[in-house]
Amino acid sequence: MKFSANLGFLWADRPLPDAIRAAHAAGFDAVECHWPYDFPAAEVKAALEETGLSMLGLNTRRGDVTAGENGLAALPGRETEAREAIDQSISYALAVGANCIHVMAGFASGQQAHDCFVGNLTYACAKAAPYDLTILIEPLNRHDAPGYFLTTTGQARDIIEKIANPILKLMFDCYHVQLMEGDISHRLHDLLPLIGHIQFASVPDRGPPDRGELNYGHIFQVIRDLGYDSPLGAEYKPQGMSDWDLGWLHDAQEL
Numbered sequence: 001m002k003f004s005a006n007l008g009f010l011w012a013d014r015p016l017p018d019a020i021r022a023a024h025a026a027g028f029d030a031v032e033c034h035w036p037y038d039f040p041a042a043e044v045k046a047a048l049e050e051t052g053l054s055m056l057g058l059n060t061r062r063g064d065v066t067a068g069e070n071g072l073a074a075l076p077g078r079e080t081e082a083r084e085a086i087d088q089s090i091s092y093a094l095a096v097g098a099n100c101i102h103v104m105a106g107f108a109s110g111q112q113a114h115d116c117f118v119g120n121l122t123y124a125c126a127k128a129a130p131y132d133l134t135i136l137i138e139p140l141n142r143h144d145a146p147g148y149f150l151t152t153t154g155q156a157r158d159i160i161e162k163i164a165n166p167i168l169k170l171m172f173d174c175y176h177v178q179l180m181e182g183d184i185s186h187r188l189h190d191l192l193p194l195i196g197h198i199q200f201a202s203v204p205d206r207g208p209p210d211r212g213e214l215n216y217g218h219i220f221q222v223i224r225d226l227g228y229d230s231p232l233g234a235e236y237k238p239q240g241m242s243d244w245d246l247g248w249l250h251d252a253q254e255l
């Protein structure tokens with residue numbers, strides 16, 4: 001199996017080009033990031049070319065982070081900013097050769113927020129379609145992101161089916177799904193046609209996948225047996241030296 005290092009959490013203390021080099025040295029097959037915009041795309045692209053890794057995905061910017069914002073796309077009245085963020089993410093993705101853009105919804109609720117999110121995602125799909133990019137939406141769990149608009153795979157499925165554009169897909173983050181809904185194996189099976197990317201971390205501490213309440217040895221085999229062969233995103237937060245032991249990676253790459 002193949003694995004992507006999420007550089008929003010792994011080697012996050014380094015400039016993004018150096019984090020890409022570290023992921024390559026550690027044996028990852030690909031990388032992905034959160035918000036790369038502070039780093040010149042040319043430097044990121046050069047590090048990708050030097051290592052041979054591809055950048056799987058990046059997120060739209062969150063808005064006013066100092067005010068606690070976590071995305072703009074479901075915020076009624078903020079459509080102009082949300083669409084600028086989408087445009088920015090597409091430009092950056094094209095500059096570095098990234099495949100997927102995660103359009104972040106933000107903290108909101110209700111029908112107006114739903115309609116706003118659908119409108120902005122429809123815009124994102126129309127803008128991304130000529131470039132063979134995938135637009136992702138990701139349910140986040142209520143412990144880490146209380147008040148976030150998108151929280152369950154059912155809600156994401158409804159939105160994806162309503163927009164009905166094949167480039168709009170689900171980011172299935174096993175960590176968030178376990179915290180909100182559980183039943184990971186059945187959900188992976190049922191949602192497979194809608195899934196554009198899979199991420200993972202231990203539950204509940206968001207550490208490496210070789211501990212916690214989920215058995216990733218089993219889940220990785222379920223994913224493999226489903227015929228899903230894209231790299232899986234290691235999106236976890238190492239907290240101590242032992243969390244940098246990547247034995248799990250080399251074992252899972254043999255599956």
Ligand SMILES: O=C(O)C(=O)[C@@H](O)CO
Pocket residue numbers: 034059102138140173176199235
């Ligand atoms: O938190 C996650 O999970 C992510 O995948 C981020 O990109 C969004 O906050």
Ligand SMILES: [Mg+2]
Pocket residue numbers: 138173199235
């Ligand atoms: Mg995630």
